[in-house]
Amino acid sequence: MHTAVLTPPVDPIEQVLSVGLKDLWYPICPSGFVKDNPVSLRRLGYKIVLWRDASGQVHALEDHCPHRGAPLSLGVILGDRMACAYHGVEVRCDGTVMRVPGSPGCKLEGARPTRRFLTEERHGAIFLYNATDPHLDSAPPLELPEPLASPEWSSFLCYVEWACDYRYVMDNVMDPMHGVYLHKQSHTMSEGDAHAEFQIRDLPEIEGFVFEKKGQRDVNFDWTEWREAGHIHTMRLEIPYPKTGGPGGNFTIVGSYVPAEKNVTGVFFWRCRKVSGWQRDTWRFLYKNRLEQRHWNVLEQDRVAIEAMEPNANTREFLYQHDLGIVRLRRRLKALAQAQIDRSTTA
Numbered sequence: 001m002h003t004a005v006l007t008p009p010v011d012p013i014e015q016v017l018s019v020g021l022k023d024l025w026y027p028i029c030p031s032g033f034v035k036d037n038p039v040s041l042r043r044l045g046y047k048i049v050l051w052r053d054a055s056g057q058v059h060a061l062e063d064h065c066p067h068r069g070a071p072l073s074l075g076v077i078l079g080d081r082m083a084c085a086y087h088g089v090e091v092r093c094d095g096t097v098m099r100v101p102g103s104p105g106c107k108l109e110g111a112r113p114t115r116r117f118l119t120e121e122r123h124g125a126i127f128l129y130n131a132t133d134p135h136l137d138s139a140p141p142l143e144l145p146e147p148l149a150s151p152e153w154s155s156f157l158c159y160v161e162w163a164c165d166y167r168y169v170m171d172n173v174m175d176p177m178h179g180v181y182l183h184k185q186s187h188t189m190s191e192g193d194a195h196a197e198f199q200i201r202d203l204p205e206i207e208g209f210v211f212e213k214k215g216q217r218d219v220n221f222d223w224t225e226w227r228e229a230g231h232i233h234t235m236r237l238e239i240p241y242p243k244t245g246g247p248g249g250n251f252t253i254v255g256s257y258v259p260a261e262k263n264v265t266g267v268f269f270w271r272c273r274k275v276s277g278w279q280r281d282t283w284r285f286l287y288k289n290r291l292e293q294r295h296w297n298v299l300e301q302d303r304v305a306i307e308a309m310e311p312n313a314n315t316r317e318f319l320y321q322h323d324l325g326i327v328r329l330r331r332r333l334k335a336l337a338q339a340q341i342d343r344s345t346t347a
Contacts (some may be wrong), residue, residue, distance in 0.1 A: 016337040019045030025232040026258040027268045040073035049073040059093035062115035064209040117259040124157035143230025145274035155272040166265040179221035211325030246286040247279035
C-alpha cells in the first residue's frame, strides 16, 4: 500500500513576492558587469542576457533562443540584436526574430516570441523594468529619490550579493534598532538609546512611510524610509558623521534590492553626502582612502547575521514594538502582490 505524499498548497502571494513585483524598475547589476561580451544573469525569476551595442547602449532579452532554447548569451552581438551560437538565429532587442539563416522565410522570421526588457543606466547601475507585458515598447520614467536625482549630492555605489531572500535584506534595513547592538563598535553607531520607542510617520503626497525613534534624531541609525515613487521602491536612512568624517551633512544611504537566483539577493546601496565644490572633492578622497572600508565592515556584519538565519526564520518570530516598521512593510508588499494578482485575473 502506497501512502500519498501531500504537498502544501502554493500561496499565490508568496509566488508573486518571491520573484519581485511587476511593473517596477529594479537595479539588476553594476554598469561594469556589461562590457564587450554578452552577460547572462538570473534576476526577477528570469534568465536575462544583457549586451551593449556599438554606441554603448545596454539591451536586454530573456536568455532563451526561440528556436531550440539555447542561451542567446553564448552568441554574437550584431549591434541591436543577438545571433544565437547554436543555429545563428538573430533576435532583435525588441524580441523580434530578424533572420533564420538555416531556413530563410520560415514562420519564425518576423515573429516576436522573445521577452524583451527595457533598461536605463544611472549612477553606476543598470536598471531594468520588470513589465507584465513581455513586449512592452516603452516604460514609465525612472525617477530616483533626491540624493541620487540632485546634483547637490555626491554618491558611491556599493553592490554585494547576499545568500538570502531579498525581503530579509529589506527587513534588516527597516530595523534601526539593530545598529545599536550589531554595529556598536562602529565609529558612526556607538551612540544612542538602546531602549528607544518607535513610531511610524506616513510620507506626504506619495506612498511610503518613515519608521523612526521617538525623540532621537541625528544620533545614530535613527530612522528608515520606505518610498514608492518614480516606479521604483527604495529605502533610505541617515547616519550622523563625527567631525572626522569630513565636510558635508549626514551620511545618507539609498538602497534598492533585486531577487536574483533562489535565496540570492542583489544588494544596491548608494552611499551619499550633500557636498559641493572643494568639499565634494575632499569628501570623495577621504571616503575612498579612509572611510569606505569601515562601511564595508558594517555591511559584512549584516551579511553574516542575515545569511546565518534559516530560510524560514520569519515563520518563527516573536515580534515586538521595535519591529512595527517590518510589520508595516510586509503588509504593504502583500497588498501590492494581491493587487497584481487581481489585475491579472481581470485582464
